[in-house]
Amino acid sequence: MAESAVSFLLERLKPVFVNKLKLFTGVEAEVIYLKGQLELIRAFLRAADAFEESDEELKVWVRQxxxxxxxxxxxxxxxELVQLHNHTNGLSNYLSIRNMKAHYRIAHELKAINSRMKTISLTRKRFLSKLDTASEASNSTYTVNAWHDQRGDALLLDNTDLVGIDRPKKQLIGWLINGCTGRKVISVTGMGGMGKTTLVKKVFDDPEVRKHFKACVWVTVSQSCKTEELLxxxxxxxxxxxRRPIPEGLESMCSDKLKMIIKDLLQRKRYLVVFDDVWQMYEWEAxxxxxxxxxCGSRIMITTRKSNLAFTSSIESNGKVYNLQPLKEDEAWDLFCRNTFQGHSCPSHLIDICKYILRKCGGLxxxxxxxxxxxxxxxxHRIDEWDMICRSLGAEIQGNGKLDNFKTVLNLSFNDLPYHLKYCFLYLSIFPEDYLIQRMRLIRLWIAEGFIKAKEGKTKEDVADDYLKELLNRNLIQVAEITSDGRVKTLRIHDLLREIIILKxxxxxxxxVVKEQSIAWPEKIRRLSVHGTLPCHRQQHIHRSGSQLRSLLMFGVGENLSLGKLFPGGCKLLGVLDxxxxxxxxxxxxxVDLYHLRYLSLRNTKVTMVPGYIIGKLHNLETLDxxxxSVRELPLDILKLQKLRHLLVYKFNVKGYAQxxxxxxxxxxxxxxxxxxxQKLCFVEANQDCGMIIRQLGELSQLRRLGILKLREEDGKAFCLSIERLTNLHALSVASEGENKVIDLAFLCSPPPFLQRLYLSGRLQELPSWIQSLHSLARLFLKWSCLKHDPLVYLQDLPSLAHLELVQVYDGDTLHFVCGKFKKLKVLGLDKFDGLKQVTVGEDAMPCLERLSIGRCELLKKVPSGIEHLSKLKVLEFFDMPDELMKTICPHGPGKDYCKVSHIPNVYSTYWRDDGWDVYALDSFSRDCSPRSGTVMRSHEPRTLWKV
Structure with missing residues (x-):
């Protein structure tokens, strides 16, 4: 990691020499000397970083x-701050003297740093022979700290990584679905890294299981979990x-009240609740x-590393315990080759080395x-590289238990990262346990921290995305959620890895990382992540540390921790404030005094306005979230921020059905x-200044995402001309001034070639013909289009289309999905087709469809013809549809079409009533086939949020 710090600083020094910044006498010589010392020491650090854990003296040297x-x-x-003041117009004599003193002080401190660096550089020679000896001994002295085992070990495994899971999965599903109607507890136990969570998650997500239980809930149990938090x-x-709203006061309820609410919710339901990674008996007792x-045949599943807890919790209900065993030799080899050689066989010259390494993994x-x-x-082809990894596992792996082997392997994975990825990976330690990390938020933070450098032909965002993919490829982080068109939405980090990087x-x-239980604080804080309530008796330590603070992020903070309150002495070097x-x-x-601030997020706060005199001084700001x-207008001073890359100013406002x-x-x-x-601008209201803003958009040639609201019909031509100039655009969202207002796209002849997501909300005179040329288009949302001709004809051959939403788009009476068309479509929504009487699905049409939603089509009295061909359909939802249609699929009465939808795990009927949604599952329909005999679910959430 010291190598990472040195390399990072050398990158920071490049502009000083490339741009030939004017440096004060005495400073330039010291900077040149510093650069030379850093270059000399960097190569040595690459070896020292790998061995510092095994040598305390070396570890101290690296820290220095x-x-x-x-x-x-x-x-x-x-x-940089002093130079900024030097270039300020009208500088007073007092400021000139103060800046001159600052220059002398900086020169003096740089000289002192160089003196220390020279001593450090001379000292490194003492370690050269020691490192050579350690390398020749095959790292025999290399040890790893005793990492604390954390939960969720197997969550790093993707679907393609799963082997040896079919048999235990089948057995667990049988235990869940079959047997007596009484409540049973099924426990899965085994050591960390065995795959308990992976196995149970696959069982939990199985369509047969999801269809069998009316309520399925997964709860991850934190190691430091309190009873109230768990409940x-x-x-x-x-x-x-x-789908019911959370009652008011839930956050302050006592344990007994929470238990009563939970019991009432589940009293008449066949439920499945999974408690993942239970550590203590009191957690189960709670x-x-x-x-x-x-x-009702309800089931509870528990995963735990403690066998006694598994047996005790299950024996009370005559339940079952499954002891998960290590992978068999052939299964482990299959998994190893699949990940190491991308499914190909192991080269013959590497078999012995690979099998030796694999044995050390112990089937985990x-x-x-x-x-x-x-x-x-x-x-x-480099056998020596593979042999070096084989040897670097060392005697520590051979002598200790399987868990220690596992920890050593994870530490090796970290050490193998290049310096730029080490910084990016360690940065994940700022997030709390179990936190779902938004992909774009992480990318913007990496950029603001200076970890990302643009490359030829790639923006910083592109490079950061490559880094993220590399960490995913190395199985160091995992995907938590993906969008309907396959983009990574949120990420998570495995808990054991998180503990490791927190220690590092x-x-x-x-x-x-500071939270209520924090005891020790470092003297100097560079990045501070506050989790929850900050202990008052610790704030004095923060006051001393603010001078070197680079980043401040808050998670779950319940009080207003202003900068002035935390750092009355200032934090002038702060670059990230979240x-x-x-x-x-x-x-x-x-x-206002944070010249270096590059990232400012006030997302989901109660801020209502942005002062111009403040925002105009943040010249280095790159992200304003x-x-x-409730901010509705930005001041003119925002135009001074020439480095601004991401400007996000909008708020969802769906208060009712017809909003x-x-x-x-x-x-x-x-x-x-x-x-x-x-690069991202969302969402600009365009009905102002006689269309000037629309014409100005064409100047933003770097835009990747653009959101426009209240576009006027008369601005259509100017809008089209501007869009044609935005050749880097990937996502475009446009809304007219109202439901009956036209979006005029007739003048758009050459759309952005890389457009992947298109959202049009407004009347269209006709469907733009250029949509058919968008080969990268993955998401298309059309709303209020009121077309006279069937839009499917123009959309069915789009090669990448994965998500299609059509709301009040077509006046015809028939929609026909032709055989073999819409080959990549996964999500389809049809809403407010007033004249629609029939939907037909040809054989092999939409072969990948997983979710189908149909709503407010009053004349549609039958389910889509051919729906039985949609073998991958997981969710079918009708909202505000005629009772006549719903009776045709009623499982209890004369419904003739139930067999057509019986293969779909989740079928719902939803109605808007009293400012909320009543949701009914198909198997809850009453015996007289009335789909509205009783509410089984309740939700006030909007059905769809249109997002760029």
Whole structure:
């Protein structure tokens, strides 16, 4: 990691020499000397980083290098501030003298740093022979700290990584579905890394299981979980599962009240609740009486590393215990080759080495995947590289238990990362346990931290996305959610890996995580992540550390922790300030002095306005996130931010069924085109300044995502001309001034060639013919189009289309999905087709469709003809559809079409009533086939949120 710090600082020094910045006398010589020392020491650090854990003296030396590098980085940032003041017009004599003193001070401190660096550089010679000896001994002295085993070991495995799972999965499904009607507890036990969570998740997600139980909930049990937190989490997920609003006061309810609510929710339902990774008996005792024994065939599943807990919890209900065993030799080899050689066989000259490494993995899936991720990047012709990895496992692996082997393999995976990926990976330690990390948020944070450098032909965002993919490929992070068109939406990090990088971050003074239970604080804090309530008696330590603070992020903070309150002495080097979800009422005035600020997020706060005199001074700002705030207008001063790349200012506003506009945007300055670096701009209200803003959009040539609201028909030509110039556009969302207002696209002849997502909300005179040429289009949402001709004819051959939503789009009486068309479509929504009487699905049409939603088609009295051919359909939902149609699929009465939908795991009927949705599952229909005899689910959430 010291190598990472040195390399990062050398990158920071490049502009000083490339741009030939004017440096004060005495400073330039010191900077040149510093650069030379850093280059000399960097190569040595590559070896030292790998061995510092085994040698305390070396570890101290590496820490000294890192500390000096951090101090030098701080001085360079201070130097930039001083140079900024030098170029200020009308500088007073007092400021000139003050800046001159600052220059002398910086020169003096750089000289002191170089003196220390020289001593450190001389000392490194003492370690050269030691490192050579360690290498010759095949790393025999290499040891790893005793990492604390954490839960969720096997979550790093993708679907393609699963082997040896079919037999236990089949057995567990049988235990769940068959047997007596009484409540049973089924426990899965085994050591960490065995694949308990992976196995149970596959069982939980199986369509047969999901269809059998009316309510399925997954609860991950934290190692430090409190009783109330566990019950509250279970209650929240149950309300979400059955689509009912969470009652007020849930967050403050006591345990007994929570148990009563949970028991009432489940009393008459066949439910499945999974508690993943239970550590202590009291955690099971806290919830078992809240889960009713209702003789409906309900089941509870527990995964735990403790066998005694598994047996005790299951024996009470005459349940079952499944002891998960390591992979068999052939299964382990299959998994190893699949990940290491991408499904190909192992080259003959590597078989012995690979089998030796595989034996050290002890049949643990997570360990196999981790080491495979390292080996997959190696040259298959360089036997010496493979042999080095084989030898680096060392005597420590041979002598200790399987869990220690597993930890060593994970540590090896981290050490194998290049320096730029080490920083990106360690940065994940800022997020709390079980936190779903938004992909774009992470990318923007990486960029703001300076970890990402643009490459030829690629933006910083492209490079960061490549880094993310590389970490995914190495199985160090995993995908939590993907969008309907296959993009990664959220990520998570395996808990054991998270613990490892937290320890490394702490040791490297890279990130300081502070929460209520925190005891020790570092003297110098560079990145601070606050989780929950901050202990008052710790704030004095923060005050001392603010001078070197680079990043401040808050998660689950319940009080207004303003910068002035936390750092009364200032934090002038701050580059990242993330207040997302914090109880913030006003724009933080203290940021006015943060020249280095590159990332500012006030998302989901109560901020209502942005002061111009403040925002105009943040010249280095790259991301301004005001999503889900009440900001409706940006000041003219925003145009001074020439480095701004991401501008997000909008709020969803779906209050009722017939709400015309699903979001509020903002009024932008007329000359918005001056912000040349913008890549994402959402959502600009266009009905102002006589169309000037629309014409200005064409100047934003770097735009990747654009959201426009309230587009006027008379601005259609100017809009088309601007869009044609945005050749880098990937996502475009356009809404007219209202439901009956026209979006004029007749003048758009050459659409952006890389467009992947298109959202059009407004009347269309005809469907633009150029849509057929969008070969990369994966998502298409059309709303209020009112077309006279069937749009499917023009859309059916789009090669990448995965998600299609049509709302009040066509006046015809028939929709026909032709045989063999819509080959990639996964999600289809049809809403408000007033004249629609028939939908037909040809054989082999939409072969990948997984979700179908049909709503408000009053004349449609039958399910789509041919729906039985949609073999991959998982969810079929009707909302506000005629009772006559719903009776045709009633499982209890004269319904003739039930057999057509019986293969679909989830079939729902939904109605809008009293400002909320009543949702009925197909098997809940009454005996007289009335789909509205009783509410089984309740939700106030909007059906669809149109997102760019």
């Amino acid at each position: 290098v890192r500390d000096v590098v951090h101090e030098a980085e701080d001085l360079l940032d201070e130097l 509250r989490d279970l209650a929240r997920k149950l309300f979400s599962e059955i 919830v078992k009486y809240a889960l009713p024994n209702n003789n 899936p997570l360990a196999i995947v981790a080491i495979s991720g390292v080996l997959a990047t190696k040259d298959k 971050s702490k040791d490297q003074n890279f990130v300081s 207040y997302q979800d914090a109880p913030l009422n006003k724009f933080p005035v203290a940021v 005001l999503k889900k705030t 015309f506009y699903s979001k509020h945007g903002f009024k932008a300055p007329t000359e918005i085109g001056n912000l040349k670096a913008l």
